[in-house]
Amino acid sequence: MTLDIRGFAAQSATTPLAPHAFVRRDPRPTDVVIDILYCGVCHSDIHQARNEWKNSIYPMVPGHEIIGRVSSVGANVSKFKVGDMVGVGCMVDSCQHCDACNEGLEQYCREGAVWTYNGIDRRDQMPTFGGYSERIVVDDKFVVRIADSLDAKAAAPLLCAGITTYSPLKYWKVGKGSKVAVIGLGGLGHMGLKFAKAMGADVTLFTRTPDKEAEARRLGADHVVLSTDEAQMKAVTRQFDFILDTVPSPHDLNPYLATLAMNGTLCLVGLLEPIEPAVAAANVVMGRRSISGSAIGGIAETQEMLDYCAKHGIVSDIEMIDIQDINGAYERMLKSDVRYRFVIDIASLKKAS
Structure with a gap:
């Protein structure tokens, strides 16, 4: 019927x-x-x-x-x-x-x-x-x-939101000893923090909002970096094995790529539009870094x-x-x-x- x-x-x-x-x-x-x-x-x-x-x-x-x-x-x-x-x-x-x-x-x-x-x-x-x-x-x-x-x-x-963040963390083998960063604290980002912490990673939140530190730590972040602060960004240069980028609108990837360690990966899970501004190839070539994506x-x-x-x-x-x-x-x-x-x-x- x-x-x-x-x-x-x-x-x-x-x-x-x-x-x-x-x-x-x-x-x-x-x-x-x-x-x-x-x-x-x-x-x-x-x-x-x-x-x-x-x-x-x-x-x-x-x-x-x-x-x-x-x-x-x-x-x-x-x-x-x-x-x-x-x-x-x-x-x-x-x-x-x-x-x-x-x-x-x-x-x-x-x-x-x-x-x-x-x-x-x-x-x-x-x-x-x-x-x-x-x-x-x-x-x-x-x-x-x-x-x-x-x-x-x-x-x-x-x-x-759950599977969108869980799947890439599992695929890139995040676990104890991994240094992971999450960009953005929204529906996806808060799940990324929870999962990365549960998997045993050392977890950092990148945010543009200074007052999110206490909330980020409650959700599992060990560290919070204000992405608009050049000194804070420079302090985490070449640190992260994996970055989960949950931002749903075009944004500059270059500052975040600079924080990846050698062989590190930045994974897009929130963005379907073109990447703007352009990525400087040196940010991936000099360090064998990768930009990737993952869907649900x-x-x-x-x-x-x-x-x-x-x-x-x-x-x-x-x-x-x-x-x-x-x-x-x-x-x-x-x-x-x-x-x-x-x-x-x-x-x-x-x-x-």
């Missing part, structure tokens, strides 16, 4: 999100139907809702940090049962046969992953709609389990990350909002006025007119 759903949607790049009724696809034998409880608010939701990446499909129901309970499962589903607490992140499908998918890296699928919203279902060509809604239908391969020990609402941002993580690694969080008691710092407050939340996010991730209480949909 077709599922009629309530949610909030953007109807165009210039209109605010508002109540919207829509139809989800019929559940298939491998599908899990999830009653959504919480949905995190990601900066990419703003980019997409306002067509800043020039690929938006309207009407659009954003949201890809989804926590909910299973309400039904298809005949071929054995991993999940009714009542399970589960999560859905940025993807709901991929080709599942290319080299990337075979390695468990569905986010890099050669045929293109199907995104949780602003995508097109590869089987029936219906648009995908995200977690700013009461229910979602997802193939069981793209559903992850949420441990009972995790605070479900604070776990929601782990489905994007595969499904198996996302489950690994969630299990790691359950073991180490790691969740996001969140501010709960009603869905009726989403447009104001977007404006506050653009001013960095959130510590550190908004999460929508989907029960508030019942208040929508």
